[in-house]
Amino acid sequence: MKDTAAAPSPADFVRAIAPITPETFFAEYFEKKHLVVRRQDPAYYADLLTVADIDRVLTQTMVGGDEMQLVKLGKALEADDYVMPSGFIDPVRVVRHFDEGSTMVLPGLQKRVPALAAYCRALETVFSCDLQTNIYFTPDNAQGFKTHYDSHDVIVLQVHGSKTWNIYESPLKLPLRSQAFKPEGFEAGALIDSFTLHAGDMAYVPRGVVHDARATDEISLHITTGLLAPRWIDLLVEAVSELALEDPAFRHSVPPGYANEGFERAEARTVFQNLLTRAMAGIDPDRTLDGFAHEYRRRRVPVVPGQLFQLFESEAIEPGTPVQRRPDLIYAIKVDGDEVALSVYGAEIVFPAHVEGALREALLLPDFVVGDLKADLDEAGQAVMMRRLVREGVFAIAG
Secondary structure: OOOOOOOOOOOOHHHHHOOOOHHHHHHHHOOOOOEEEOOOOOOOOOOOOOHHHHHHHHHHOOOEHHHOEEEEOOEEOOHHHOEOOOOEEOHHHHHHHHHOOOEEEEEOHHHOOHHHHHHHHHHHHHHOOEEEEEEEEEOOOOOOOOOEOOOOEEEEEEEEOEEEEEEEOOOOOOOOHHHOOOOOOOOOOOEEEEEEEEOOOEEEEOOOOEEEEEEOOOOEEEEEEEEEOOOHHHHHHHHHHHHHOOOHHHHOOOOOOOOOOOOOOHHHHHHHHHHHHHHHHHOOHHHHHHHHHHHHHHOOOOOOOOHHHHHHHHHHOOOOOEEEEOOOOOEEEEEEOOEEEEEEOOEEEEEEHHHHHHHHHHHHOOEEEOOOOOOOOOHHHHHHHHHHHHHOOOEEEOO
8 A cells, every 4th residue: 555544734723823722722812812832842843844845846846936926025026037938937036036135925835745735724624714825935134024914814833943023003803805904004003012933933813913024133934824714794795695586675676866965765774674684584594604614615625645546445445444534524414315425525425324323433533444333334334335435535544
């Protein structure tokens, strides 16, 4: 067997924020205030990303011009300064610009670095949202971006060198994406915190919190993961839109002439308020939540190292074969009549309904031996189920 299932993420969410627990994080920090964790352990995130990884990606993998940005003091360099006519970056020119004070910004590097991909998958299972991952590689004493805020929360892992961060009083709490930062005329509030992240340290910065960061007298490499979480307003808008497909009261036109001076609004206000009451009575929260969850699972791309070899060997699965669940699955199980469907990776895997107990039990176990499940499914049935789940990339043969 070659390249079987992916190992657990080298730095999942629990390890990324330790010694802070997830319970403390969500109760005291998430969407409330920034968090800094200092460790005095420079190698803490070394299994995620290194300067050597950056060099390998830059110099050996033909990075496209849309996969990198060079920034200096808040201003992006022109692509012609480092992108070749072929559309790929020129690593020699990129390195020269870095030496002259430009920060390399590498979005989506998890597509090229497996350990980063595993880390992102682990965060997805915690937050149930898309991620925007940027790698910032900054020369000593340089600053890529000026003081600003983001319209998404960020988790920062310092993997090499150090960077000094400043946190300022913020004018806007939890901005929407439509309230993204605009630099024109912006003035930061009073400085409320300043700290230096060293290799192995982490920080969490909620959206809307004004900040800036500058490398110290050593080069800095850090991972910034943006959490592109849906907001309640997104679900409310979607819920009303869904209701309007069924209830014609929401589809009537706004009264003609409502924009004219002197328009009498009394009746319009009454209609508006009645529609809000009608929406409260007619909206099914579970349907909207189910829809958002389904859409998220549907677009989640499988990350299944060794799947080709798993396919080759899946027919050999029999009672006594050790198997392991792929890490960081996001799935749902639904029973419909005489069938049970597993929704995962944007697909539905359908089994006879009598498999439900064994399926649920298997998905709760990190690993087990085929035939050892306690649910009411015999050894032969367990082998058939696992052959299908291995072929679908949900489980892998262990060993």
